[in-house]
Amino acid sequence: MNLQAAGTGLWLDNARVPAALAEGFALRDVDAGTGLATADLGVNRDGSFGAPPAGARRIDLQGRLVLPAFVDSHVHLDKAYTVARAGLPDGGLLAAVRLAGADAENWTVADLESRMERALVRAHANGTAAMRTHLDTPVPPLQCASWQVLGRLRQGWRGRLDIQAVALMALERVDDAADYAERCRQIAALDGVLGAFIAPGMATAARLDRLFEMAARHGLAVDFHVDETLDPEARGLEMICDSLARTGFDGPVMAGHCCSLATMPQADRARIIAKVAACGVHVVSLPHSNLFLQDRRAGTTPRHRGLTAVQELRAAGASVHFASDNVQDPFYPYGDYDMVEVFRSGVQTAQLEADLGVWLAGQCIEAARACGFGGLGRLIPGGHADAIVFQARDLLDLMSRRAGPRLVIRQGVPVRPDRADLSTLLTEEVR
Numbered sequence: 272m273n274l275q276a277a278g279t280g281l282w283l284d285n286a287r288v289p290a291a292l293a294e295g296f297a298l299r300d301v302d303a304g305t306g307l308a309t310a311d312l313g314v315n316r317d318g319s320f321g322a323p324p325a326g327a328r329r330i331d332l333q334g335r336l337v338l339p340a341f342v343d344s345h346v347h348l349d350k351a352y353t354v355a356r357a358g359l360p361d362g363g364l365l366a367a368v369r370l371a372g373a374d375a376e377n378w379t380v381a382d383l384e385s386r387m388e389r390a391l392v393r394a395h396a397n398g399t400a401a402m403r404t405h406l407d408t409p410v411p412p413l414q415c416a417s418w419q420v421l422g423r424l425r426q427g428w429r430g431r432l433d434i435q436a437v438a439l440m441a442l443e444r445v446d447d448a449a450d451y452a453e454r455c456r457q458i459a460a461l462d463g464v465l466g467a468f469i470a471p472g473m474a475t476a477a478r479l480d481r482l483f484e485m486a487a488r489h490g491l492a493v494d495f496h497v498d499e500t501l502d503p504e505a506r507g508l509e510m511i512c513d514s515l516a517r518t519g520f521d522g523p524v525m526a527g528h529c530c531s532l533a534t535m536p537q538a539d540r541a542r543i544i545a546k547v548a549a550c551g552v553h554v555v556s557l558p559h560s561n562l563f564l565q566d567r568r569a570g571t572t573p574r575h576r577g578l579t580a581v582q583e584l585r586a587a588g589a590s591v592h593f594a595s596d597n598v599q600d601p602f603y604p605y606g607d608y609d610m611v612e613v614f615r616s617g618v619q620t621a622q623l624e625a626d627l628g629v630w631l632a633g634q635c636i637e638a639a640r641a642c643g644f645g646g647l648g649r650l651i652p653g654g655h656a657d658a659i660v661f662q663a664r665d666l667l668d669l670m671s672r673r674a675g676p677r678l679v680i681r682q683g684v685p686v687r688p689d690r691a692d693l694s695t696l697l698t699e700e701v702r
């Protein structure tokens with residue numbers, strides 16, 4: 272089956288779409304409970320959504336679910352697929368950090384290239400159109416093999432996968448002013464994002480203020496790993512918000528993990544969440560690595576889930592979404608760069624089923640917004656026809672068969688036209 276919209280264009284009739292993600296289309300049969308609606312999605316011959324001329328080919332999707340292509344806002348391509356070599360941690364986060372650190376001696380250009388390329392192939396095949404990866408940056412980026420490789424991959428994948436790179440550095444790097452200024456200059460030249468790993472006890476007001484001053488000076492977005500711990504005393508996220516208020520930094524800020532938000536006293540949680548909402552920090556929750564690493568002790572069944580307080584964040588109007596984080600490395604030994612799998616893990620762990628439609632729409636919109644990937648996260652008339660057709664009728668059905676076949680369409684063209692199951696996917700009744 273050839274879906275290519277060459278010639279007169281194409282209609283994908285009777286698609287079920289989240290109404291909140293398809294506002295520019297004529298919607299019918301809107302279900303207030305699930306937020307789903309039916310739409311006929313036109314694809315112009317240039318690969319954009321629109322209204323192709325009379326005579327365009329019509330394919331009846333028979334109510335199959337269609338979502339916009341995904342954004343994965345937090346991954347670690349440099350660590351991907353190392354678990355067989357590096358081993359499994361015998362404890363939590365710090366044990367995984369030690370294993371990854373020891374494995375880093377194997378990170379040659381060839382090793383990085385093959386593992387990172389494999390990750391991009393999987394993400395693309397699963398329907399991801401854009402991702403943000405952290406890269407360990409122990410020395411200035413221009414001296415890092417991972418930044419060299421990423422630069423080449425970014426070029427090679429242009430038009431298929433937009434890739435942002437974050438320089439992941441310990442927060443205390445700011446203490447060496449000259450070195451930090453040079454790193455920021457290089458990050459800006461490489462079109463990167465300023466990253467910081469805030470280990471327990473390392474955040475100070477002075478360090479955070481300095482970081483935001485430098486980010487402002489070099490025009491950098493900022494992305495933190497913060498409070499990746501169940502310690503109810505951890506206050507890195509609050510200190511970030513307080514520093515934003517002091518410095519007036521107005522660039523985009525993302526905060527990953529924030530696990531301690533779930534374990535601290537209610538009054539503290541409410542105060543910090545109000546600050547997060549007020550200063551516009553985007554919180555990204557990483558359910559896979561949190562479930563794997565938090566409360567991990569040999570011989571003990573974990574008692575805590577490790578996830579941040581996603582429901583309370585959203586209720587307060589804060590921006591929150593999920594992302595992959597680690598794939599087949601010491602921080603998480605499974606995974607396939609599949610945002611359906613990631614989202615389902617978040618939904619199940621945080622018990623979000625009652626408002627699944629709201630969470631799905633929020634996921635798509637907030638992930639794109641947090642990274643600044645304009646034009647993604649929604650089905651937009653006139654925008655690229657980047658979408659995923661699922662063999663599912665509704666959202667719970669999607670969650671239940673997340674590994675099932677899907678048809679990924681980019682600019683109106685299937686990414687895997689050779690797949691034997693495509694014709695089955697579109698011609699058989701959804702059962």
Ligand SMILES: [Zn+2]
Binds near residue numbers: 345496527
């Ligand atoms: Zn991470």
